[in-house]
Amino acid sequence: MLDRWKIPLLLSPALLLIVGLFLGGLFLGLIGSLGYMPQLGREELSFDAYRNILTSESFCLSFLLTFYISFTSTVIASALAIIAALILRRHFIGRSVINFLFQINLTVPHLVGAVGILYLFSQSGFFARLAYEFELIARPSDFPALIYDPLAIGIILQYVWKEVPFIGMILLANMQTFGQDYETAARSLGASRWQSFRYVLLPLLTPGLLAAALIVFAFTFGAYEIPALLGQNYPAALPVLAYQSFTDVDLNARPEALAMGMIIAALSAVMIVGYARLARRYVRT
Amino acid sequence: MTMVEIRIRAEISRDGLSGPTWFALVLLISWLILPLIPLAVWSISRSWFFPDITPSAYSLRAWRYVFSSTSEVLPALGVTTLIALCATLLSAIIGLPAGRALGLYQFRGKSAVELLILAPTIVPGIAVALGLHVVFLNLGLAGSFLGVLIVHLIPTLPYMVLVMAGVFANYNPEIEAQARSLGADPFQTFYYVTLPAILPGLLIGSLFTFLVSWSQYILTLLIGGGRVVTLPLLLFNFASAGRNDITGAISMIYILPGVVLLLLGARHLTGRNTAAESLRQI
Numbered sequence: 367m368l369d370r371w372k373i374p375l376l377l378s379p380a381l382l383l384i385v386g387l388f389l390g391g392l393f394l395g396l397i398g399s400l401g402y403m404p405q406l407g408r409e410e411l412s413f414d415a416y417r418n419i420l421t422s423e424s425f426c427l428s429f430l431l432t433f434y435i436s437f438t439s440t441v442i443a444s445a446l447a448i449i450a451a452l453i454l455r456r457h458f459i460g461r462s463v464i465n466f467l468f469q470i471n472l473t474v475p476h477l478v479g480a481v482g483i484l485y486l487f488s489q490s491g492f493f494a495r496l497a498y499e500f501e502l503i504a505r506p507s508d509f510p511a512l513i514y515d516p517l518a519i520g521i522i523l524q525y526v527w528k529e530v531p532f533i534g535m536i537l538l539a540n541m542q543t544f545g546q547d548y549e550t551a552a553r554s555l556g557a558s559r560w561q562s563f564r565y566v567l568l569p570l571l572t573p574g575l576l577a578a579a580l581i582v583f584a585f586t587f588g589a590y591e592i593p594a595l596l597g598q599n600y601p602a603a604l605p606v607l608a609y610q611s612f613t614d615v616d617l618n619a620r621p622e623a624l625a626m627g628m629i630i631a632a633l634s635a636v637m638i639v640g641y642a643r644l645a646r647r648y649v650r651t
Numbered sequence: 652m653t654m655v656e657i658r659i660r661a662e663i664s665r666d667g668l669s670g671p672t673w674f675a676l677v678l679l680i681s682w683l684i685l686p687l688i689p690l691a692v693w694s695i696s697r698s699w700f701f702p703d704i705t706p707s708a709y710s711l712r713a714w715r716y717v718f719s720s721t722s723e724v725l726p727a728l729g730v731t732t733l734i735a736l737c738a739t740l741l742s743a744i745i746g747l748p749a750g751r752a753l754g755l756y757q758f759r760g761k762s763a764v765e766l767l768i769l770a771p772t773i774v775p776g777i778a779v780a781l782g783l784h785v786v787f788l789n790l791g792l793a794g795s796f797l798g799v800l801i802v803h804l805i806p807t808l809p810y811m812v813l814v815m816a817g818v819f820a821n822y823n824p825e826i827e828a829q830a831r832s833l834g835a836d837p838f839q840t841f842y843y844v845t846l847p848a849i850l851p852g853l854l855i856g857s858l859f860t861f862l863v864s865w866s867q868y869i870l871t872l873l874i875g876g877g878r879v880v881t882l883p884l885l886l887f888n889f890a891s892a893g894r895n896d897i898t899g900a901i902s903m904i905y906i907l908p909g910v911v912l913l914l915l916g917a918r919h920l921t922g923r924n925t926a927a928e929s930l931r932q933i
Contacts (some may be wrong), residue, residue, distance in 0.1 A: 373752045377764060380749035380812055387805050388771045388779055395782025405785070446679070453676050458668045466913070469678050473909025474687070475866040477883050478902045482686025484843045485693065490701040492689055498702035505700055530679075554655050564695060588775020590869040591883070594803060595890060605777050605869070612781055612873075624781055631778035638773050642766055 383621075392631055399553050399624035406617060417526035425626070427601035435593070435603065436586040439525035442580050446526065447533035448575070452563075454534070455541050472531050476524070480595045483524045487512040513596055520596040521603070525586050533578045540574040577644045584634040604630060673870040687906070693899030713896035717904070723885060724901060731881040734796070736863040738803040739857050742811040745804075747853070750815020755824060768809045779805060780873040787874055802874045803864045810858050818852030858912045865908060 400411040419425040452464060471479065486492045494509035503509050512522040548570065552562040593603030602610065604626060612623035668676065693699065694704030694713050717724045752758075753765065771779070780802060784793065792798030830836075830844045846853075868883045877884070882905050889898040 373756055373758050376748040376752035379745045381764065382809060383745060383804060383808060384767060384771060386881075387801070388774075389767075390786075391779035391783040391805075392774075393782070394786060395724065395778060398782060398785065405789075419746055429808075449675070450679055453668065453672055456668065464676065464680060467684060469913060470910065471687075473862060473913050474869075474906050475883065475909070477866075477886055478690065478906055479686055481886070481898055481902060482688075482690050485689035485889065486686055492920065495702045495704050499704060505886060526684065531683065538751055539743075550656055573756070584773050584775065588777055589870075591887060595887065605775065606775060608781065608871075609869075612784075627781040629776040630775050634774045634778070638766070640772055641769075641773065642762075646762075 372390070392628075395624045395627050395631070396405075399621050399628050401621050403617075403620070415625040419622050419625055424601060424607065428604045428607045429629075431601050432587055432604040433517065435521055435525070436583050439522045439529065439586050440583045442522070443526045443529040443582060444575060444579050445529045447537055447578075448568075450530060450534040451537035451541060454538060457647050466529055470531075471528060471534065472535070474528075476528055476589065477591050477595070479528050480524050480592045483520055483527065484513055484596060487520055487523065489513075514598045516598060518593070518597060518603075521593050521633055524592050524596060525582075529582045529586075533575070533582065536574055536578045537571055540571055544570050573644045580637040580641045580644075584637040587633055588630045690899045690902040693895045695899075695902055696896060699895075713900040716897055717900045723880060724882075724897075724904075727880050727882050727885045727901070728904065730796070730879060731865060732877075732881075734800050734803060734881065735861045737800050738807045738864040739811075739860045741800075741804060742807045742859060742860050743853065746808050746811035747815055749812045750817075753816035754819025754822065768812050769830065770811075771805050771809045776867070776870045777873070779915060780870050784873060793874055794876040796879055799871050799875045799879045802870045803867055805870070806867065807860045807863050810863055811856050814852065814859065815849070816855035818849050818856070822848060832848075856857045862912060864907055 397411070399415050401408055401414055402411055407545070450468065452469060454461070458464075484491070489495070489506040489509045489511065491513075494503065494506055496501045497509055512523070544567075548566050549562045552566045553559075588605055590609060592607040594606050594609075597603050597606065601607075608623045608626035608630070610623075611619040611626065614620075614623075692706065695709050695711060697708035697710035697712060699706035716722050724831070749768070753768075783802065787793040787798050787802070790798075792801065826848075827844055829838050830840045835843065866883070867881075868887070871879060871881050873885060875881070877883075882901060886898060886901045886905060889901060
């Protein structure tokens, strides 16, 4: 009798809080996005907010921009993380120091990284000054716009900076679990170094790499402060646009802001399903 | 092990790196450290105009401002720390039992529970906080310390649960039964048997949970409505206002707990999947 109730009792405080705050917040966002605003006397539900944003140019441009930022950052960070992990798993002098330096920005908040990128890459930043020193440019405005720019290069640089160690640490941990037996076997059967990486190590790493990439994609798709600091005003990244609509004096914009929040949530839900599937497959192998 | 195998193994994890590999590694590490350097230099510069590579004059003006009684920085530091401490404590109290259930037992629906606990770490906070805002407004929690603290639990609690689940997966509950049979009451059993066994994991989990709360921006901005001013909000304002010296000084204070944590926990952190994964929140 006692045992039957033990597990639900242990779980209930945490689950109540997560269901109440997290699922509750998502549910309220959903009904709000459908136009349910009892404080304004509106209780009928409609898809107007979704219809409005899906036909508005600013939303569509924002969505495409955000998707492009997330996709590009995730791909570049994953590629660099694979290279970093391949180097860092080897034994060399100073490995522990290098390892520490590699991890250092895992704990540095995103916002600090964004400000650092701003001071490095803005048109009066460190690299612009270096370019001036080497007489590549004559005035700040000659330096290519990498911040507040249409290609969102500053934002992508920030995400890559922050996520390479994150993905890299996960890959390193995976490599440690596999050991090197498979690669050794492949090599002794005549595979080249490239072949043993491409056909043995990479397939082994893929589930972990994809799981990490999904997490990074979902995060970069919903992050506010980095594009708010480094991005251009129009089109703004989706979370920035959602915040702007939410704080708009016109309360009619609220359902639209909530609808954008729902679209961000839906995209991350797809990522979670993918992550759960990968995690399960990963455990089985 | 054959000779061929030995040679190949040595080649895969070769001692030392080739010249180009070293170059690539140094380039990568420099890139990871580089954005922090202008922040540190700005914090001690007096004037640093284009096109000077280094500041033309140094001063501690920004630091004096940060620690002066008139600046908003010290109160913000206090609020940020207090919210993070409370969020960590609450997460530990609520999350420890759940971590125990997930770490020790197999039960029906376990994977669904795990997924539900994992979800808040992946779904961006803005989607949840936009929905919660109205309710918090009606309850008088919007713009209050308590409101911000509660909303911080959304990202911090799942992390604590997941870390504690990992800790309890390597924990043997038999010793509790032995303590009980020797006459210890449940409280004594927890305090003298369970707690010492899980303490290292609990401490690491708490440090990371602290950092997750410490790093929140959009949740604080939305629910705090600008009335609960934490360090990142202040940092953002000074950065957008172009006060680079003060921004630099606040940044240095703001990264401090993370660096300390890394120094303390570097060994525990290395190669730990869960630890690295949760750090994405920061």
